[in-house]
Amino acid sequence: MQSHARVVVIGGGNMGAGVLYHLAHMGWTDCVLLEKSELTSGATWHAAGLVSRMVGGQSLGAMHDYAVDLYKKIEAETDVGVSWHNCGSLRVATSPDHMDWINHIRDAVLARGQQAEIISAAEVASLNPLYDVEAAGVLGAIYTPDDGHVDPSGTCQAMVKGARQQGAKVIRKCRVTHTRQLPSGAWQVVTDQGTITAEHVVNAAGYHARQLGAMAGLDLPITTMLHHYVVTDAVPEFEDMAHEIPVTRDDHFCGYIRREQGSALIGLYDKQDPQAVWLDGCPWDSANELFEPNWDGITPWLENCFERMPALMNRGIKRVVNGGITYTPDGAMMLGPAPGLRNYWLACGATVGIAWGPGAGRALAQWMIEGSADVSTRAFDPRRFGIWADAEYAHKRAAEDYTLRQAMPYPQHQRDSCRGIKTSGAHDRTASLGATFEEAGGWERPRFYAPEPLSWRRSSAFEQVAAECQAVRQRVGLSDLSAFAKFHIEGPQAETWLNAVCANHMPRAGRTCLTLLLNRKGTIEGEATIARTGPDSFYFVTGAPSERRVWDWLTLHCGVPMDDVLITNATDKTGILALAGPRARDVLAACTSDDVSNDALRWLGCKELTVADTPVLALRLSFTGELAYELHASNAQLGALWDALWAAGQSHAIAPFGTKALDSLRLEKFYRGGHELANDASHKDVGQERFAATDKAFIGRDAMLARAPQSRIALLALEGEDTDALMGEAVFKGGKPVGSVTSAAYGHTVGQSLAIAFLTEDARQPGTDLDVSILGRRVKARVLPEAPWDAKNERLKV
CATH class of the missing domain: 3.50.50.60 (FAD/NAD(P)-binding domain)
Incomplete structure (x- = not known):
């Protein structure tokens, strides 16, 4: 041998x-x-x-x-x-x-x-x-x-x-x-x-x-x-x-x-x-x-x-x-x-x-x-399972999956076995309000606040999601977004190291940034929100299913030495509540003596607060397109934090909202999600050039600059009633397939069914008329020139 x-x-x-x-x-x-x-x-x-x-x-x-x-x-x-x-x-x-x-x-x-x-x-x-x-x-x-x-x-x-x-x-x-x-x-x-x-x-x-x-x-x-x-x-x-x-x-x-x-x-x-x-x-x-x-x-x-x-x-x-x-x-x-x-x-x-x-x-x-595959490997990556996927979990879930081999995979379907592996400190509060939960990286995450029958079309939950969206757009909504991975990164060389690993520049003190992480092929290895919490300390947040994958990328695979850099995983110990809507500041101010005015905590800012006797790291971020705060706190204290915000919001008709409403709100803003930001796409393909600097060295920079766009995303407005896409539908131009849908939702505020699709260059120009194949019908669609809701980002900056 x-x-x-x-x-x-x-x-x-x-x-x-x-x-x-x-x-x-x-x-x-x-x-x-x-x-x-x-x-x-x-x-x-x-x-x-x-x-x-x-x-x-x-x-x-x-x-x-x-x-x-x-x-x-x-x-x-x-x-x-x-x-x-x-x-x-x-x-x-x-x-x-x-x-x-x-x-x-x-x-x-x-x-x-x-x-x-x-x-x-x-x-x-x-x-x-x-x-x-x-x-x-x-x-x-x-x-x-x-x-x-x-x-x-x-x-x-x-x-x-x-x-x-x-x-x-x-x-x-x-x-x-x-x-x-x-x-x-x-x-x-x-x-x-x-x-x-x-x-x-x-x-x-x-x-x-x-x-x-x-x-x-x-x-x-x-x-x-x-x-x-x-x-x-x-x-x-x-x-x-x-x-x-x-x-x-x-x-x-x-x-x-x-x-x-x-x-x-x-x-x-x-x-x-x-x-x-x-x-x-x-x-x-x-x-x-x-x-x-x-x-x-x-x-x-x-x-x-x-x-x-x-x-x-x-x-x-x-x-x-x-x-x-x-x-x-x-x-x-x-x-x-x-x-x-x-x-x-x-x-x-x-x-x-x-x-x-x-x-x-x-x-x-x-x-x-x-350094990466030509197809998205997110669904197959072994690191989608955490340490909670032990032998008992593997057996029970495998047996359940076996029973589903020839069953209809309804888009709302969730597995029944081995639930509740990770729950936030506010879980019993959201459950008492009637939340339907979905899994994300082992976490239980509120999807919306009503039961939902299994269907390929709009269900009775449609109106409930509309009400949740309306609350966020017109008043204030509260959401449990604890299902994220959270890392603390600190040390004398933390900024230098992060600048070498991440495509965007690191933020200055009291600020946040959104950044891509690229691989040596120049495609997207991950994305993260990073808040600078001190001269040599940063708080790094990414999607829950990416916890192990991104952790491995940072600590094992990116190839940048971690001299004088310490990274700790705070995922399970930290919960997140999102407060969003025109009245969000009023609710937050009622629960803290700290200054949360626009001058004190501006858009994309971060600040340590005490909210209802709970230490909180507040990030002025918004995935909804409205004035919003992400409140990161000890998971053990998240229930009390929810109670205080909920009580303060009663005079403003506060409402809980889940991820289904968040999808509707983000598509109205043309915000990219995980289905777009995957390893088969580059920053150019997804229109994220502003999150990838060209004036510094980082992993994947040269490949990124050399890589020509393959197909690129566009936002489509679909015509007609009950024309919501799911994901994966074919898009046609003049009868010829030109792309596929990656995300879709009904935009309850703008009154349009929306879809994000990867398209060939000749099909993605604003105003282009297309067709989307949805459940056997060809639905007319048009490429939008910009986000249909607050394209200038005025509402989230107030």
């Missing part, structure tokens, strides 16, 4: 093969893949092999698209067969909500420039004659013709051969027994065949990823769940068809069906009693392992399948596959840097590794080599 390599990839399934293939094709050929048994012997070999473009979301959808494209051509490159079956895919709809869902998926597929169409029940019957559309009550279906299925072992072997052709190496029957990081930063990978020292390690160990991670001190929230598919005896009806039936998905039987040679392959998810295995760790000698069928669990779903396709009812079952699939708590893979470690990367927790492997491998290779 060789003693050194640039990269060691651990795990010979489709995820590891995807990483190795793309590292080698991008020029890092000194890479070694280690597999403890044979390639594909974990979850890959028994996969059903489905690959579909029928996916919502820009980033994950782009990965699926890439997999389809690669599988079509990799045989020619490697001469290894992958058995690509271009049969297409269907998902049937049997209710109006189903129709909204599949229309929303179609909108997202179209936004990526791919093919998707909504077809009738008669067309479903023509494509899959076995499916009884009349008995099922099919209203329609989404059809993506450029989908199919592959031989999963073939895809893995093809990518491995493609990597070998570039110079990468593969060692089979080589079990990793330990990993340790040397003082130099290099990694020693100890195996039963010897030790390799590598600059980078990639954990793509599938079933064993959690155990392998534990060797490096990680606690990865990955659980293995069991999933069945059955293969029937031969289906004679297939022989009479001139085409192969599309892969057909139907949540009535909670699964999918496709042709497997002359038989039918039926995949089933037992959502009533999901089964986890290996909670104490997968045996190291496990290879090509299957489990006994759980007939009691899957029989009801098989019966539902036979209701839909009665021709299969009398066919025998010749094979049952009950194998493990890895799940994370939210169902998304873990792709990116491991929390707290340098040059240790994760490509694991993949639920559909055949469809994800190529795109994930390409994204991770770009990240490792270039």
Whole structure:
């Protein structure tokens, strides 16, 4: 065995093969893949092999698209067969909500420039004659013709051969027994065949990823769940068809069906009693392992399948596959840097590794080599989970996610298990006012103050959100915004260090700034509000889901030495209340003897106050576009602070407001959010040039200046009633796709449905007429020249 390599990839399934293939094709050929048994012997070999473009979301959808494209051509490159079956895919709809869902998926597929169409029940019957559309009550279906299925072992072997052709190496029957990081930063990978020292390690160990991670001190929230598919005896009806039936998905039987040679392959998810295995760790000698069928669990779903396709009812079952699939708590893979470690990367927790492997491998290779991926990796970044995502959390959330595999992902849906991990000191106050909560980085955050039914369209909460917005615009609103990450940064070199890390200049004493953090590719690694609280002290605030990621960036990955700089994490100990609206100063003044006049605390200023006997750091910031104060205080005292402000606000008809109202208010101001400020965009793409200085050196500056805009954002006003976008919808100009929606909300103050979209340059000029595809309708839209509410920022400066 060789003693050194640039990269060691651990795990010979489709995820590891995807990483190795793309590292080698991008020029890092000194890479070694280690597999403890044979390639594909974990979850890959028994996969059903489905690959579909029928996916919502820009980033994950782009990965699926890439997999389809690669599988079509990799045989020619490697001469290894992958058995690509271009049969297409269907998902049937049997209710109006189903129709909204599949229309929303179609909108997202179209936004990526791919093919998707909504077809009738008669067309479903023509494509899959076995499916009884009349008995099922099919209203329609989404059809993506450029989908199919592959031989999963073939895809893995093809990518491995493609990597070998570039110079990468593969060692089979080589079990990793330990990993340790040397003082130099290099990694020693100890195996039963010897030790390799590598600059980078990639954990793509599938079933064993959690155990392998534990060797490096990680606690990865990955659980293995069991999933069945059955293969029937031969289906004679297939022989009479001139085409192969599309892969057909139907949540009535909670699964999918496709042709497997002359038989039918039926995949089933037992959502009533999901089964986890290996909670104490997968045996190291496990290879090509299957489990006994759980007939009691899957029989009801098989019966539902036979209701839909009665021709299969009398066919025998010749094979049952009950194998493990890895799940994370939210169902998304873990792709990116491991929390707290340098040059240790994760490509694991993949639920559909055949469809994800190529795109994930390409994204991770770009990240490792270039400093960032071409697609946003925020949803997959392993550091989205905090230390609270322990083994119990991982198991319970994975089981819940399993039950949602074929369920409608309503935009309002929140997980039920493991709630209340992080709550602010004001949580019981907001709960008593009727808040509906959402999760953000483990925190419970008020969404709005009413119940909300699940729907793809406006719900009964629409009027409540309007009332919350009205309170902020006309009177005063109070919001619990504790779900942010908060760091204290101090020391003699704190300002110098922050100026080297952040794109904006650091503020002077008593002031704040908004800044971007760029990576060496010149795209957005993060964003933050920074307040200068003393000559050598700063207070750094960023989004709650970014806590671990930004912490790692500052302390491990940015590459700027932290000499004479101390950073401490105050996230859990500090809460935030936002007081916003024309009467906000009146309410605050009633609770403090400190001077909070405009002269004493101006816009973008910060000041230490005592409010209702509570020490507070007040930031004069506004994400609402109104006079506002962010009050940062001890979380333990936040409830008392809420009580005082609430009591003082009664004479001004104070009202609570949540994040749904905040979205409406921020879109009226054309403020960017997390969906815009991601690693696939530059400051130019999002129109944030004023937050990135050009007259100082900082990380990513040269790449930022050299980078040409890709697509850039614009604010759209949509016409008509009930035309609110969700996210991911396609935008058209003259019938041609020119972009996609990243954020949307109804602007209750301006009386317009608004959307932020990334658009091609010819489509983003003010006044340009466009169309947005929303739930099956083409809605007229126009590019706005500026924010429709207080474009000159007069209201928030008073």
